Amino acid sequence: MVITPLMHFITEIGCFLFSYPYIKHGDILDYTYFWGGRSSCKRTFLIEHGVFNQVFRFGCEDIELGFRLSQHNLRVVYNSHAISYMIRPINFDDFCKRLIKQGRSQFVFSQLHNDPYVLKWTEVIDADKTWETIKDLFFLKLKSARDLDKIANMKMKYNLNIDEETLKILHNLYWWVFKACKIKGIIEAKEKMSQKIKNYQKTT
Numbered sequence: 001m002v003i004t005p006l007m008h009f010i011t012e013i014g015c016f017l018f019s020y021p022y023i024k025h026g027d028i029l030d031y032t033y034f035w036g037g038r039s040s041c042k043r044t045f046l047i048e049h050g051v052f053n054q055v056f057r058f059g060c061e062d063i064e065l066g067f068r069l070s071q072h073n074l075r076v077v078y079n080s081h082a083i084s085y086m087i088r089p090i091n092f093d094d095f096c097k098r099l100i101k102q103g104r105s106q107f108v109f110s111q112l113h114n115d116p117y118v119l120k121w122t123e124v125i126d127a128d129k130t131w132e133t134i135k136d137l138f139f140l141k142l143k144s145a146r147d148l149d150k151i152a153n154m155k156m157k158y159n160l161n162i163d164e165e166t167l168k169i170l171h172n173l174y175w176w177v178f179k180a181c182k183i184k185g186i187i188e189a190k191e192k193m194s195q196k197i198k199n200y201q202k203t204t
Helices: 005-013 043-049 061-070 092-112 116-122 127-157 164-203
Strands: none
Touching: 005 092, 005 127, 005 164, 043 061, 061 092, 092 116, 092 127, 092 164, 127 164
């Protein structure tokens, strides 16, 4: 499978999908590294202390479970010899949609556990203020990143070099848009909850 500039960025540079470049064999990690499909756990431990919360539709179900298990002394130990492969190409638009869903799940996670570290990890603190400062630029930045991503893929397809300046701009756009997508998802989930509360109040 061809490793596109996008896939290289999200797995090796921005680490929006896993963080393997920053951990080493034998590291003892916290629950935020309890990645679904990449972790194993004793069945008896799960039966005794909890399984996935089915309120989640996409994203955070593994980290939220890890958080609950950490209350019972869960520790994640990284074994670099335990190798798994994910043969699943990811394109720009699909990854943006994935991050918006991730943001929605992060908001749900933050509502389930009023823990300072959870609130920090889920990025819900000051999400409203952040969205107010970036929302007018969102679709412009999104289009710019999409267009440059297409150019980078075309260059790669025809074995043309991507110059350092273009790559730097592309990475900066990726950073901005991907972080903004998660914030967008958080705001959407928060607004949906607020609307449900309003609808409930009208009927009571």
